Amino acid sequence: MTNANPADLDLAIINGRVLDGTGNPWYWANVGIRGDRIGFVGRRCDVKARRTIDADGMVVCPGFIDVHTHSDIMPLVDPRHSAKVMQGVTTDVIGQDGLSYAPLTDDTLPYFRTNLKALNGDPEGLAWDWRTVAEYLARFDRRTAVNIAMLAPHGNIRAAVIGTENRKPSQNELARMKRLTAQAMREGAFGLSTGLTYAPCSFADQDELIELCRVVGEYGGYFAPHMRNYGAEMKAAVEEVVDICTRAGLPLHLTHLHASFSSGKGKAGYYLDRIERARRGGLEVTADAYPYLAGSTFLAGLLPSWVHEGGQKNVIRRLIDPETRRKIAHEMDVSGSDGMQKLPAEWDTIVVSNVGSRKNAGLVGLSIEAISGRLGKSPFDCFADLLVEENLDVGCLAFCGHEENVRQLIRHPAYMAGSDGLLVGTRPHPRAWGTFPKYLARYVRELGILTLADCIRKMTSLPAQRLGLTDRGLIKPGMAADLVVFDPETVRDTATYENPKSYPTGIPSVVINGEVVKDDDRQTDALPGRALKKPR
Numbered sequence: 001m002t003n004a005n006p007a008d009l010d011l012a013i014i015n016g017r018v019l020d021g022t023g024n025p026w027y028w029a030n031v032g033i034r035g036d037r038i039g040f041v042g043r044r045c046d047v048k049a050r051r052t053i054d055a056d057g058m059v060v061c062p063g064f065i066d067v068h069t070h071s072d073i074m075p076l077v078d079p080r081h082s083a084k085v086m087q088g089v090t091t092d093v094i095g096q097d098g099l100s101y102a103p104l105t106d107d108t109l110p111y112f113r114t115n116l117k118a119l120n121g122d123p124e125g126l127a128w129d130w131r132t133v134a135e136y137l138a139r140f141d142r143r144t145a146v147n148i149a150m151l152a153p154h155g156n157i158r159a160a161v162i163g164t165e166n167r168k169p170s171q172n173e174l175a176r177m178k179r180l181t182a183q184a185m186r187e188g189a190f191g192l193s194t195g196l197t198y199a200p201c202s203f204a205d206q207d208e209l210i211e212l213c214r215v216v217g218e219y220g221g222y223f224a225p226h227m228r229n230y231g232a233e234m235k236a237a238v239e240e241v242v243d244i245c246t247r248a249g250l251p252l253h254l255t256h257l258h259a260s261f262s263s264g265k266g267k268a269g270y271y272l273d274r275i276e277r278a279r280r281g282g283l284e285v286t287a288d289a290y291p292y293l294a295g296s297t298f299l300a301g302l303l304p305s306w307v308h309e310g311g312q313k314n315v316i317r318r319l320i321d322p323e324t325r326r327k328i329a330h331e332m333d334v335s336g337s338d339g340m341q342k343l344p345a346e347w348d349t350i351v352v353s354n355v356g357s358r359k360n361a362g363l364v365g366l367s368i369e370a371i372s373g374r375l376g377k378s379p380f381d382c383f384a385d386l387l388v389e390e391n392l393d394v395g396c397l398a399f400c401g402h403e404e405n406v407r408q409l410i411r412h413p414a415y416m417a418g419s420d421g422l423l424v425g426t427r428p429h430p431r432a433w434g435t436f437p438k439y440l441a442r443y444v445r446e447l448g449i450l451t452l453a454d455c456i457r458k459m460t461s462l463p464a465q466r467l468g469l470t471d472r473g474l475i476k477p478g479m480a481a482d483l484v485v486f487d488p489e490t491v492r493d494t495a496t497y498e499n500p501k502s503y504p505t506g507i508p509s510v511v512i513n514g515e516v517v518k519d520d521d522r523q524t525d526a527l528p529g530r531a532l533k534k535p536r
C-alpha cells in the first residue's frame with residue numbers, strides 16, 4: 001500500500017481502518033492528500049502534512065455517491081447543501097425521473113418552474129439565466145459543497161420540441177429530440193432519465209425511447225427510467241425498459257426499484273430473478289433503492305397522465321370542471337390511474353408533506369383520509385380541492401413499501417444506495433437527510449443484512465462504476481480526494497417522518513476534492529464541489 005513520498009501533504013487522515021470501496025475487508029492505513037487528489041495510502045508512521053485528522057480507529061472510506069437525488073435547484077441557493085454533507089455524501093446525481101432544469105427554452109422554463117415547484121421548490125433570487133446542460137452545470141461548479149453529476153432529462157428534451165402535447169413526434173421532431181440528447185451528452189450528461197408516470201415523459205412510446213437511447217449509447221451513457229408502473233403492471237413495465245435497452249444497446253439502471261403497494265408484497269425475488277436473467281443475456285442492469293417504506297413525490301403526480309396535457313392551467317381547469325372531475329375521480333378511486341400505479345387510491349397511505357401557502361399549512365402531516373374526516377368531504381374531493389387551492393404546489397409521502405422486499409433487494413450485488421431525496425417542504429421525506437447512515441446503522445450494524453465492506457461498496461465504487469467515473473469511489477493514489485470518516489459503532493440516522501431535517505451522528509469528518517467540508521462534526525464553509533462530466 002505504499003506509494004509516493006508522503007512528505008509535503010496538504011492533509012493526512014491517520015490511524016484509520018480503511019475500507020477502500022472495493023468490498024474488500026478493512027486494513028489499517030494513513031491516507032494523505034495533495035491538492036484535490038489522494039497522494040499516499042500506507043502504514044508509514046512518519047506521515048507529515050499541513051493538517052492532520054486522527055481517525056483513531058474509525059473507518060475511512062470513499063465519499064458516498066447518491067446516485068438518485070432531487071438536488072436540482074436548492075444547492076444553487078443554499079450551496080452548503082448540509083443535508084448531504086452531514087451524512088457523508090460527496091456527489092449528487094441530478095436530472096432524475098425525466099424532469100429537471102436543462103435543457104430549457106424560453107417557452108419551457110415557466111412550465112418546469114411551475115410544475116416542479118412542489119418537488120424542487122422555486123426559490124427567490126435565482127437568476128434562471130441558463131438554457132443548456134453545460135450552462136446549468138457551470139452554475140454548480142466550485143460554487144457548492146458537493147459534486148454534481150447529471151442525467152439528461154427526457155421530459156425537458158421532449159418539451160423543448162413538442163411542448164406538453166400527448167402525441168408521437170414527427171420524424172423531424174424526433175430528429176430534433178435526438179440532436180438535443182446528443183448535445184446534452186456532449187456537454188457532460190452521464191445518461192438519459194425518464195419518468196413514465198409523469199407528463200410529458202408519459203406521452204412517449206417505446207419507439208421514441210429506443211431512438212433516444214441509441215443516441216445515449218453512442219456516447220457511452222446509460223438509461224435510468226422511472227418506469228411506467230410500480231404497482232399492478234410492474235412486471236410489464238420492467239419488460240418494457242429491458243426491451244428498450246436491449247434494442248438500443250445500452251445499460252439499464254432501474255431507479256428506486258422497490259416492489260411496493262399491495263401488488264408488490266413478496267415479489268422481490270421475481271424482480272431479482274429478472275435482473276439476473278437480463279444480465280445472463282448480456283444486458284448490463286443495475287438498480288438503486290432507499291431504505292424506507294414510504295415514497296415521496298408531488299401530489300399532482302398521482303393524477304392520470306392525460307390530465308397533465310397542456311400544463312398547469314389545464315390541469316386545474318380539468319379538476320374544476322364537474323364532468324371531467326367525475327372522470328378523474330372514477331379513475332383514481334375505482335379503476336386505478338397510471339399516476340396511482342393502476343391501483344385504486346388508498347387515501348390513508350398518502351400524507352401531505354408540504355403546501356405552497358399558509359392557508360393549508362395545518363394539513364401538513366395528515367393523510368388524505370384524515371383530511372377527509374376533518375373537512376367532511378370525500379378523500380378525492382379533498383385531494384382535488386387541495387391541488388386547486390395550492391395551484392398544484394403540494395408534496396406528499398406514500399406509505400406503500402414492504403420491509404421484507406427492501407431487505408431482499410438491497411442484498412443483490414447490482415443494487416446501490418440512492419436517496420431519491422427531496423429537500424423542500426415543511427415535512428419532507430427523511431431520506432434526504434438519513435439514507436446513508438440508515439444503511440450503516442440498521443442494515444449493517446443492527447440487522448446484519450449487509451456486511452460493512454459491501455455496504456460501503458454500494459455507496460461508493462458501485463455507483464461510480466455505474467456512472468463511469470474512473471477517478472472516484474475508491475481509495476487509492478491518484479483518485480479524487482472525496483473521503484468520509486465515521487464510527488461504525490455509533491453512526492446513526494436521526495431523521496424521522498415527524499422530524500425529517502435532522503442530521504446523523506457518528507460521522508465526524510467529510511472531505512471533498514481535498515477540502516474539509518465537515519470537521520469534528522461541524523460543517524465548514526468550504527464549497528469545493530465540482531460539476532462532474534462524463535468523460536468523452
